[in-house]
Amino acid sequence: MKLIYYPGCTLKNSARNFDVSTVSSMAQLDVEVEELERWNCCGTVHALGAENVMNRVAPVTNLIRVKEAQSNEFMTSCAMCYNTLKRANIDVKKNPEKLSTINEFLNLETTKYEGDVDVLHLLEYLRDRVGFDKLAEKVKKPLKGLRVACYYGCLLVRPKEVAFDDVENPMIMENLIAALGATPVNFPLKTECCGAYHAVASPEIVADRTDKIMGSASEADVDMVVVSCPMCAYNLDFRQDDAKRLNPEFKNLPVLYFTQLMALALECGEDALRFDLNHIDPLPALAARGLD
Amino acid sequence: MNTTMRLSSSASKAFVAKVEKISGQKLLACYQCGKCSAGCPMAAYMDILPNQIIRMAQLGMQKQLLASRTIWTCVSCLTCNSRCPKSIKIAEVIESLRETALRNGQRDDRLKIWELSPEARSDLPPIATISAMRKLTS
Numbered sequence: 479m480k481l482i483y484y485p486g487c488t489l490k491n492s493a494r495n496f497d498v499s500t501v502s503s504m505a506q507l508d509v510e511v512e513e514l515e516r517w518n519c520c521g522t523v524h525a526l527g528a529e530n531v532m533n534r535v536a537p538v539t540n541l542i543r544v545k546e547a548q549s550n551e552f553m554t555s556c557a558m559c560y561n562t563l564k565r566a567n568i569d570v571k572k573n574p575e576k577l578s579t580i581n582e583f584l585n586l587e588t589t590k591y592e593g594d595v596d597v598l599h600l601l602e603y604l605r606d607r608v609g610f611d612k613l614a615e616k617v618k619k620p621l622k623g624l625r626v627a628c629y630y631g632c633l634l635v636r637p638k639e640v641a642f643d644d645v646e647n648p649m650i651m652e653n654l655i656a657a658l659g660a661t662p663v664n665f666p667l668k669t670e671c672c673g674a675y676h677a678v679a680s681p682e683i684v685a686d687r688t689d690k691i692m693g694s695a696s697e698a699d700v701d702m703v704v705v706s707c708p709m710c711a712y713n714l715d716f717r718q719d720d721a722k723r724l725n726p727e728f729k730n731l732p733v734l735y736f737t738q739l740m741a742l743a744l745e746c747g748e749d750a751l752r753f754d755l756n757h758i759d760p761l762p763a764l765a766a767r768g769l770d
Numbered sequence: 771m772n773t774t775m776r777l778s779s780s781a782s783k784a785f786v787a788k789v790e791k792i793s794g795q796k797l798l799a800c801y802q803c804g805k806c807s808a809g810c811p812m813a814a815y816m817d818i819l820p821n822q823i824i825r826m827a828q829l830g831m832q833k834q835l836l837a838s839r840t841i842w843t844c845v846s847c848l849t850c851n852s853r854c855p856k857s858i859k860i861a862e863v864i865e866s867l868r869e870t871a872l873r874n875g876q877r878d879d880r881l882k883i884w885e886l887s888p889e890a891r892s893d894l895p896p897i898a899t900i901s902a903m904r905k906l907t908s
Contacts, residue, residue, distance in 0.1 A: 712895045
């Protein structure tokens with residue numbers, strides 16, 4: 479059966495490297511991925527108001543599209559889309575009156591949403607459906623010697639209802655990295671917020687967060703940091719120049735999507751990696767381990 | 771002789787009720803352990819700490835809360851929510867304050883997207899711009 483894939487806006491924009499590495503890796507793992515037709519914005523952030531209905535409309539419309547694709551589940555690799563879609567789904571399932579208001583509002587839709595679609599993140603799909611042992615078998619180029627810090631940020635682990643791993647000490651990405659033959663390295667700030675949308679109006683906050691988080695990873699003596707969120711990737715990668723202005727001792731460190739390492743280990747080819755879209759070039763770090 | 775001492779006016783009571791309704795939280799559940807502020811990654815950039823926000827909200831201190839920098843500094847990372855021993859959703863309380871400030875009829879937006887340079891606008895990923903607008907504008 480085909481797996482419906484929801485890319486989200488940023489994966490079709492500045493994070494094309496996340497999109498192509500996701501799709502190419504899945505092909506190598508014999509999972510047929512089909513992009514959801516007519517997908518729209520996930521909503522980007524879950525509105526926290528207890529009675530909020532309006533901001534659930536965008537995510538629910540996507541869940542309707544999944545039903546129209548004859549599926550009851552779909553996968554996304556963007557942590558932000560995952561969180562927003564999953565939380566909206568939980569909210570409307572818990573509040574039938576809210577869901578009926580949304581269905582009435584979407585009266586031009588021929589399909590009604592009835593809480594019958596599951597939202598999956600690529601990491602949990604790889605762990606629970608593909609299996610990290612099967613992934614390890616498919617690895618053509620083991621990433622031997624590569625020291626990788628896994629950064630989760632907020633949206634994969636909070637709140638507890640959306641987390642598919644431990645809230646305080648998730649290990650799913652480390653386990654995936656180990657299956658690729660690399661060495662996962664623990665670092666204390668792996669679930670600390672990167673500053674998120676402060677990138678827009680308060681970039682000085684993000685620069686400070688980047689200095690702290692990437693500095694902590696540097697102290698663990700890693701070759702790179704991997705992420706699952708294009709917002710975190712932007713802050714931790716593209717804001718390193720600002721972090722350096724703030725702290726002259728700041729050391730540049732590449733930030734990759736976990737799917738890029740997967741595509742590298744599965745030998746999906748250069749077009750699947752798109753390292754040209756990463757701000758800090760990961761090639762020297764990979765070359766130092768003989769993996770370029 | 772009996773003396774009645776009122777700790778909060780009816781106006782501040784209405785404000786407390788509004789915060790509780792929008793956030794869906796019971797403010798008096800907080801016993802000020804401070805765990806929310808201890809783990810907050812944004813605390814260093816705030817003028818009022820998260821536990822102080824809850825205390826001031828209990829007391830209905832509308833003016834001080836809506837004028838605080840904190841309500842715009844919180845990015846809803848939910849670390850406080852996940853660690854609160856009383857299961858209070860502090861981020862929801864802060865969001866209710868943000869919404870109250872944004873919907874006071876003044877269109878007092880905290881982000882003027884047109885003031886960003888064209889380079890910044892094209893450089894930022896779409897999710898950054900959209901989420902900032904969702905959180906910081908009315």
